[in-house]
Amino acid sequence: MKAWEIQSADGVDALTMAERPDPTPGPGQVHVKVHASALNYRDLMTVTDPEPRGIAYPRIPNSDGAGEIIALGDGVTNVAIGDRVAGCFFQRWSGGKITLDAMASALGGGLDGMMASDAILSAGGVVKIPDHLSYAEASTLPCAALTAWNGLVTQGGVQAGETVLIIGTGGVSIFALQFAILHGATPIVISSSDEKLARASAMGAAHIINYRETPDWDAKVLEVTDGRGVDHVVEVGGAGTLEKSLNAIAVTGRIAVIGVLAKGAANTQMINRKSVQLNGIYVGNNEMFNAMNRAIASHALKPVVDQVFDFEDARAAYHCMRDAGHFGKIVVSV
Ligand SMILES: NC(=O)c1ccc[n+]([C@@H]2O[C@H](COP(=O)([O-])OP(=O)(O)OC[C@H]3O[C@@H](n4cnc5c(N)ncnc54)[C@H](OP(=O)(O)O)[C@@H]3O)[C@@H](O)[C@H]2O)c1
Structure with missing residues (x-):
């Protein structure tokens, strides 16, 4: 598999495309073939200033991504091969109040993120995406959309x-x-x-x-x-x-x-x-994510994607975010 990695504190231009062994899901995990990964301001900060955030090298950046499930680990029953899913920002916050353990399970932070061709996620750390959305559109939901939803609607x-x-x-x-x-x-x-x-x-x-x-x-x-x-x-x-x-x-x-x-x-x-x-507000949990997705589906709401960059040009996407000329979301197609 291919992955962009943060390997140092030297910023966007030091992001490195790496080859990693093709992954296999363990018990309770799913293998997601990633089709798009969206950027958040937090991802830019993680790339440019990893050390105060305790980022361990090498770390795959980006909390947000969407793709297709291509393999299941033992015991997974909530999703199936072929399901279109997004990763959840927190891999361990399905519902209720946030916990310290949930906070340690952020993709592209404590755990490897979604700026990669493949991701192994917890089966409880994915949600199905609305049918009317492309992978690029759905990749914008886990952090930005859910944070807005939690802030304005849930809380x-x-x-x-x-x-x-x-x-x-x-x-x-x-x-x-x-x-x-x-x-x-x-x-x-x-x-x-x-x-x-x-x-x-x-x-x-x-x-x-x-x-x-x-x-x-x-x-x-x-x-x-x-x-x-x-x-x-x-x-x-x-x-x-x-x-x-x-x-x-x-x-x-x-x-x-x-x-x-x-x-x-x-x-x-x-x-x-x-x-x-x-x-x-700290993003949101799976219950909120599913409620938001139902509203997005029933209103056929489309995320506003400002620009889509090729995977090979991921560094340009982070520069684009830093320049702050965007309206809505910046996405990398994988
Ligand atoms: N707590 C959480 O869970 C959570 C989740 C997501 C994001 N965040 C935080 O929320 C913020 C926005 O994130 P994002 O990903 O949406 O960022 P973004 O896409 O980069 O959007 C940032 C926009 O904020 C506006 N802005 C920048 N500086 C401003 C200022 N001094 N006064 C007023 N507006 C200003 C600008 O809008 P204009 O160009 O229109 O002026 C800028 O384009 C970041 O601080 C991020 O870390 C927190």
Whole structure:
């Protein structure tokens, strides 16, 4: 089998294509022929800065991938040869609350990931993908889509008629836009790019704000919500955007605390003054993944794939993510 490997802390250009022995599934495992692997910001960070993350070399990057099951280990009954599946970000978090053991089972982190021609996964660590999706589209679901779903739907409990503030137009954010619309909520999107905002508007964003041209975007959000603020924020910025998110949120609103993109420090006084609910989100479990897939299937929702790179050009995909010109997801076809 072929696999891209992180072999050092020297970054994207040091990623190395390796030949490994063809794998065989052990008891309770499945062999997935990988057809596509999607990138997340976290995967870029793992490649460029592996040591603080405790990455053992060589490590195959990327949590996300989709493919076909081609062999089963002993005792596997939940899936069959020929099933179209995606790997679960956490190999050991089927349901309930997250545990330390689940957190140690992240693909492309504690375990080898999906930027490879083949993957041996736990039979409990795959989910069947919706029939209407290509492998490239389905490869975007395990991290970005599930994080948006968990933040906005499972923990956020978004309702029709509520307002949702979405920060940026990357992978998590565009899924959040789609799920907000799917639930009948009113999305407000902020981005650094007018072109990306026009695309978000065409998808159904009710209000769009360029956060570079309007650095006080929190005031603008209050203006377009008649001073009330939004019911939900999908917070991918982190410390550098949280204070403005707290200004922009309604009393008793909910913030899905997801990302770490923006540096800064937040005055957190509004958390208690507005009785804000902050939900720390770490991707999601298999139960959430299956619920999300049912919604995606019943609404024929299509993930937004910005670019697909060839397997041999995987390094270019990480450079593309670092350049942050993408809208939605970047995928590598395997
Ligand atoms: N907690 C979890 O389980 C979890 C799961 C997935 C992702 N994450 C985190 O969520 C974040 C987004 O991940 P992703 O994979 O969706 O990334 P991505 O596809 O690279 O999207 C990043 C986008 O965020 C926007 N952005 C960047 N800096 C910003 C800033 N200072 N202020 C406002 N917006 C900014 C930009 O949108 P525009 O170009 O439109 O301005 C950028 O394109 C990352 O921090 C990632 O680590 C966490």
